[in-house]
Amino acid sequence: xxxxxxxxxxxxxxxxxxxxxxxxxxxxxxxxxxxxxxxxxxxxxxxxxxxxxxxxxxxxxxxxxxxxxxxxxxxxxxxxxxxxxxxxxxxxxxxxxxxxxxxxxxxxxxxxxxxxxxxxxxxxxxxxxxxxxxxxxxxxxxxxxxxxxxxxxxxxxxxxxxx
Numbered sequence: 001x002x003x004x005x006x007x008x009x010x011x012x013x014x015x016x017x018x019x020x021x022x023x024x025x026x027x028x029x030x031x032x033x034x035x036x037x038x039x040x041x042x043x044x045x046x047x048x049x050x051x052x053x054x055x056x057x058x059x060x061x062x063x064x065x066x067x068x069x070x071x072x073x074x075x076x077x078x079x080x081x082x083x084x085x086x087x088x089x090x091x092x093x094x095x096x097x098x099x100x101x102x103x104x105x106x107x108x109x110x111x112x113x114x115x116x117x118x119x120x121x122x123x124x125x126x127x128x129x130x131x132x133x134x135x136x137x138x139x140x141x142x143x144x145x146x147x148x149x150x151x152x153x154x155x156x157x158x159x160x161x162x163x
Contacts, residue, residue, distance in 0.1 A: 003062050004038045010054045025049045041070040085121035088114045096155055108155050119148035
């Protein structure tokens with residue numbers, strides 16, 4: 001039985017609505033709904049509260065298939081964020097080239113917005129990437145910030161050259 005099915009069964013067994021359970025776990029009803037429909041997975045603190053609420057161990061609540069489901073959800077989120085970040089990067093480059101060719105200073109600000117979106121999305125994506133224990137994410141984050149800084153510096157020099 002999957003985690004979502006176990007959770008729903010335990011909730012009904014204890015005569016709780018999703019809203020009542022959410023209040024006891026300090027989460028939203030939407031979060032409980034996502035857990036019960038396999039669209040999300042609770043954080044460890046919520047798992048501990050669920051375990052206490054229903055009087056079962058965390059091991060009883062989750063199984064290997066549940067962990068695999070969460071990994072797949074995270075991989076999908078990371079992939080979506082990756083492609084959106086790449087789109088922002090390409091848009092930044094295209095807008096910057098257009099701003100240079102058309103000599104439109106205001107268009108560079110649009111490029112800055114895309115560049116900032118790229119850096120933020122690329123950093124946020126690390127939240128969903130699987131990393132091995134001990135692997136430091138700092139170099140990955142710094143590389144994204146460095147790319148953004150290089151783009152910003154180039155755009156500033158072009159804008160100053162237009163003045």
